[in-house]
Amino acid sequence: MRVLLAGATGTAGKAVLHALLQSNHSVVAVARTPPQRAQHPNLTWLSWKDLDRASHASAPIDIVISCLASRSGSAQDSHEVDYLANQRLLDWASQHGIGHFILLSAICVQKPRLAFQHAKLRFENALRNAEIPWTIIRPTAFFKSLAGQIPRIQRGKPFLVFGDGELTACKPISERDLADYIVACIGNPLRMNQTLPIGGPGPAITPLDQAIFLSDAFKKPIALRSVSPKMFDAAEWGLDRFSKLSGWCRDKAEFCRIGKYYATESMLIWDAVHARYSAEQTPETGSDTLADFYQKIASGESLQPSLGEHSLF
Numbered sequence: 001m002r003v004l005l006a007g008a009t010g011t012a013g014k015a016v017l018h019a020l021l022q023s024n025h026s027v028v029a030v031a032r033t034p035p036q037r038a039q040h041p042n043l044t045w046l047s048w049k050d051l052d053r054a055s056h057a058s059a060p061i062d063i064v065i066s067c068l069a070s071r072s073g074s075a076q077d078s079h080e081v082d083y084l085a086n087q088r089l090l091d092w093a094s095q096h097g098i099g100h101f102i103l104l105s106a107i108c109v110q111k112p113r114l115a116f117q118h119a120k121l122r123f124e125n126a127l128r129n130a131e132i133p134w135t136i137i138r139p140t141a142f143f144k145s146l147a148g149q150i151p152r153i154q155r156g157k158p159f160l161v162f163g164d165g166e167l168t169a170c171k172p173i174s175e176r177d178l179a180d181y182i183v184a185c186i187g188n189p190l191r192m193n194q195t196l197p198i199g200g201p202g203p204a205i206t207p208l209d210q211a212i213f214l215s216d217a218f219k220k221p222i223a224l225r226s227v228s229p230k231m232f233d234a235a236e237w238g239l240d241r242f243s244k245l246s247g248w249c250r251d252k253a254e255f256c257r258i259g260k261y262y263a264t265e266s267m268l269i270w271d272a273v274h275a276r277y278s279a280e281q282t283p284e285t286g287s288d289t290l291a292d293f294y295q296k297i298a299s300g301e302s303l304q305p306s307l308g309e310h311s312l313f
């Protein structure tokens with residue numbers, strides 16, 4: 001297949017690019033700043049302003065995959081990226097009769113409270129209502145998102161948890177397992193016109209479990225420091241008072257809401273009947289575990305996938 005991939009320079013997008021090339025698909029990757037180093041015989045980089053040129057390429061595009069996401073999560077940027085940039089891709093795909101549009105979304109849109117979640121949902125709805133066959137993938141937390149405190153641990157600082165460290169849980173998914181799942185949607189009639197929440201192999205893991213895995217990986221006891229999620233409320237309250245006057249305060253207030261959300265909401269399927277998150281109902285894929293990922297980081301192992309002589313990033 002010939003695939004147009006957007007967001008190929010991001011965490012998930014890089015893994016999807018790698019999985020596509022490994023499966024012998026040919027990729028046209030559209031990016032703001034095409035990276036110089038990432039080269040492969042089956043890969044063409046295209047800048048956004050040249051998107052229309054993709055239709056004149058010698059071989060037509062079969063599938064569009066979007067791994068786009070706002071880097072900041074601010075309301076304005078989410079509108080421009082999660083909604084408008086994806087809409088631009090969808091318009092392009094519709095004009096060119098593309099056979100399948102695969103969107104990488106997020107499991108948290110099931111309980112939307114944040115600007116970026118609403119922007120994602122607006123585009124999910126636009127995609128469902130378009131003529132083109134679609135697949136929407138809503139993953140749980142990526143491994144990379146659960147590695148943010150490793151530099152602190154390495155400096156001997158405590159591992160920060162909200163509340164008792166068990167306010168939330170997730171079935172983390174490795175970027176590689178997610179990418180394989182996305183690529184396996186290509187040509188799969190069972191995944192066509194479906195919204196697919198997906199996590200990594202269970203069981204569900206809390207921040208307290210993460211601290212135990214890190215302690216095992218780095219072979220040292222790790223101190224915990226509990227932080228109250230209410231700190232986000234206090235900061236948001238202060239910033240929100242100036243939101244009408246200052247874009248900076250508006251963005252910071254939104255970042256506080258994002259912080260509070262991730263401190264208190266699990267990345268698992270929300271069971272509306274029982275009003276709780278359900279690990280059992282959260283589908284699983286792949287075999288990579290967070291504990292192994294931490295072990296690899298602790299032992300200094302390279303986490304960059306390679307494609308023979310080609311180093312993608």
Ligand SMILES: NC(=O)c1ccc[n+]([C@@H]2O[C@H](COP(=O)([O-])OP(=O)(O)OC[C@H]3O[C@@H](n4cnc5c(N)ncnc54)[C@H](OP(=O)(O)O)[C@@H]3O)[C@@H](O)[C@H]2O)c1
Nearest residue numbers: 007008009010011012013032068069106139140141142145
């Ligand atoms: N991180 C998680 O744990 C997690 C969990 C579940 C779901 N998700 C979802 O998975 C998706 C991908 O996440 P990610 O962590 O891979 O994102 P990411 O690393 O932040 O990558 C975002 C991608 O979008 C591109 N992009 C951002 N702003 C753009 C703009 N104005 N114009 C054009 N391209 C732009 C970036 O290009 P540049 O390189 O040029 O910035 C990059 O390729 C998102 O929808 C996210 O919500 C993430």
